[in-house]
Amino acid sequence: MFTRVRELDRPLLGVTAALALFGFATLYSAGQTDVPTVATTIWQKQLVWLGVGLLAAVLAFRLSPRLLEWATPYAYTLVMLLLARWLAERRSAPITLRELAYLPFPFPLPFLGPPAGFPLLSPLVIAGVPFLLVMAQPDLGSAIVLIAIMFAMLFWAGTKPSLLLLLSSPAIGLVLAFSTIIWGGWIVLLFGLLLWWRPYVWEGLTVMSANFIAGAVAVPLWQRLAPYQQNRLLAFLNPEVDPRATGWHVIQSRVAVGSGGLLGKGYTLGSQKRLAFLPAQHTDFIFSVVGEELGFVGVMVALALFVALLLVLLRIARRATDQYSSLVVFGLMAMLFTHIVENVGMTVNLLPITGIPLPFFSYGGSFLLTCSVAIGLALRVAWESRLSGYTER
């Protein structure tokens, strides 16, 4: 075991350790407030979770990808059944279960066999079932992450970009349906693209009818959204709409980040955080603490670490010895990427608010476990390619 440590992927280990330290330090600071909040003592719990996460990473490392590949259908079925069971009881599944659905080992399965006449059908089904189940929880944020992972893996598996666009066209049509004229333009454009790319006839028909359906259900669907979900989207467009209720998070987060300036107010000294103006400062908006206390410089350091992590994972996916491992690592990379971009982007109102955590920063054991397992798996894949004497081809 100890001989293996030297054989591990050092950049991944180093970046992960740096992020875990940075994240833990920020979480500690998030608890340092002048007003009693729940976050005061959570750094102790997070310390325990970090230990558990380390253990999980070691276990994940010891799992052979072969075993994983074999066990995938059973694990997938089990998770889906559990989600469905919770749904049947009309209760929200624990967050752990929803995040387990992220782990993308089932998704490579469809791409491993020879391409059939329906290249997109099985991935759609395999990603679509957990998507619907998570969506119904309701947990829009997690569902969006699932979709992102699916698209990323389709792309990594070599699906044509035009096909991906057609696949995503119903979603685009859904968003554009709020303006009849724009939606009409989109349909015309889509028709032109279909004529140009010349897919199978049934594919073209499916895409077009899906777009029409999306346009038709857009408004009823909007009305079905929970009010807080509607408000989040509206507040993203205009945070001043109702500053105390919906826009409050965005405004306070921007004020905290903006008042940090170049060098920040100093570690643990952020006034917006201390006086509890910053909401959810230990979970969804923990990156605002970085922005307020460490300033632009601290933000850049954190972003650099995140980029490094993603690039290292990309390299591991590229050098993987087999396609299954490559797809899994790329899927994990896509999951982390989505989480990071969405979470950091919403602190400066670049993206609408969804309650998804920031890897290694946000408090919460389950997501930390998910990330640890992901890192453990990536280390295993990197280790295997090193053992196989990988060279750039």
Next chain:
Amino acid sequence: MTSFHPHLLDRRLRVTNVVVWGAFAAIAIAFFRTQILEHGKFKLQSETNRLRPIILPAPRGIITDRNGRVLADNVPGYTVSLLPGTEPTLDAQVASLRNRLERIAPIIGMDSAGVERVLVRFRRAPYQPALVLADAPFAVVSQLEERRLLVPGLVIQTEPKRYYPDSGVAAHLLGSMGEVTEQELAQRTGLRPGAQVGRDGVERAYDASLRGADGVRFVEVSALGHVVREAAVSTTLRPEAGAAVHTTIDLDLQRYIAKIFPAGQRGAVMAMNPNTGEVLALYSAPGFDPNRFVGGVDPAYWRGLNESPAHPLLDRAIQARYPPGSTWKLAIAAMALKRGIVTLHTRMNIPCRGGLQFGNRFFRCWMSDGHGSLTLQEAIAQSCDVYFYQLGMKLGLTSLLEDANGWGFRSRTGIDLPGESPPEFPSGTEYFDRLYGSRGWTSAVALNLAIGQGENAQTLASMLRLYQMLASDGRERPPYVVRPGATPRTGLDLAPEQLAGLRQAMINVVERGTARGARLSSLTIAGKTGTAQNPHGPNHGWFIGFAPADKPEIVVGAIVEFAREGPYVAPLVARVIARYLGADTVEASEYRIVLPADTAPHEVQILPALPDTTRDTLPRDTVPRDTVRDTSRVHTRPRAR
């Protein structure tokens, strides 16, 4: 599998790289814009977000007497306020405020009307903390401190509050404190809503200099509105204390008057320096306790003051009008002397036999036995009505009205206190035409006016003015408490020997005339009694006097309602004068004056109805009972036209 060929993988890797770098570049740019370019804006927002201004009221200037003794002071008190929340609309702020108020209402003993008052006050100045209690007792403060966590935005601070060491002794003179009204906010500059301002008296008249400049401090609040800590000291603006106001009042004298003023009686005493116009004492009874007005008056106390038939809030020295009675005779005498109609030794044609027949009416003298033939000096000393009926006719109504108007018996004295009532007096003969019709009245009105009855209602201050002129060189010195007003406008235009003669007559009043009961062996006092007819009950008693008679240093006037006779009031004034001049060393002078009563030891019965001394119309019904035999003929409406 062809799609995993290294070349293809590399191509996708490049695309992925572009996506990752692109996404992070967008995020970096967004942070650069927020943290570097818009840093100033957000820094400001973060400051205003968490800082709340709290007004630090300036300590009011103290008010002292002429010897520097404190009449109005400041002591530490507690105020309780609630900080407004960060709700976006005023209505939402009011709602949250109401919610918090209802939580502390049981502790501070506030009813729903009180809650509404606080909210109304808050709506007027929504950017300020809403004042809940302006003067909280310590017990309430400690209870609130215990519950601080339950009530966000609770601010308890020590603020200087007004304290009147002598409470009611100089209440009317000093006035009281109260919260600024909407009207005042619109009229006066430099006031903030919710400020405490002077309500009356010196506090009101000199409010601008007493007030000082409020300071402001900033506290940091949490998102829930709890006050977390004081903000940096540099942002605190210290309040500037108001300037002290030094009055001309002699606190000793004021206290002495309050001490000896007849118990349970209504009336006023005013003392001034006849040579300067400085007011030495100004006392009105019954009084009130201005300390109970500090920080909001208790509604029950306020109702009691307002509904009391004794009208304690009325300053009877400058706001109440009474028929001047015989004190007026000096004015008639001075007019006649000035116009050369009589000398001090002129006798009238008809000697006093207890009354005077005029037309179909018989005008009585107060002494039914009659005074006989008198000179002017003797007539003043004995206050003979018959002499003055004839002097009034000699003077003529036109001259009487002209001189009285010229000497200011129709205008305010101009004392530097708010709310002075002007005396009432006819401006000319047109007044009677208007009142009774052009032929509905006879020169009999001159007879009434000549003895201080009829259409004449004077304040104590305006009568004191006449005696101030008599006591000095004949020129008017308007009374003042802090700063003199305009230079004297009028004078009596009497020769010095004429003035001396009148003074001698007034000395005789005390030495052997109507006020001889008030004679002091140690001091020669000059003065004049007056008995004002009162249709609602016993007559009002007047006495105005000055001393030392050769070179007067103090002139004191007193009116006591229902005193029945002016002579009963004379000892009060004599002892005040003696006290001031240091001529009174008798122990008995410390005792309270007791009015003689027919049915001793009972006090004079106070009738339920208040005499019409405050009404803004002439007291038409103050027809002298003992001088008019048949009132229906004189003051009834004119004959049918």
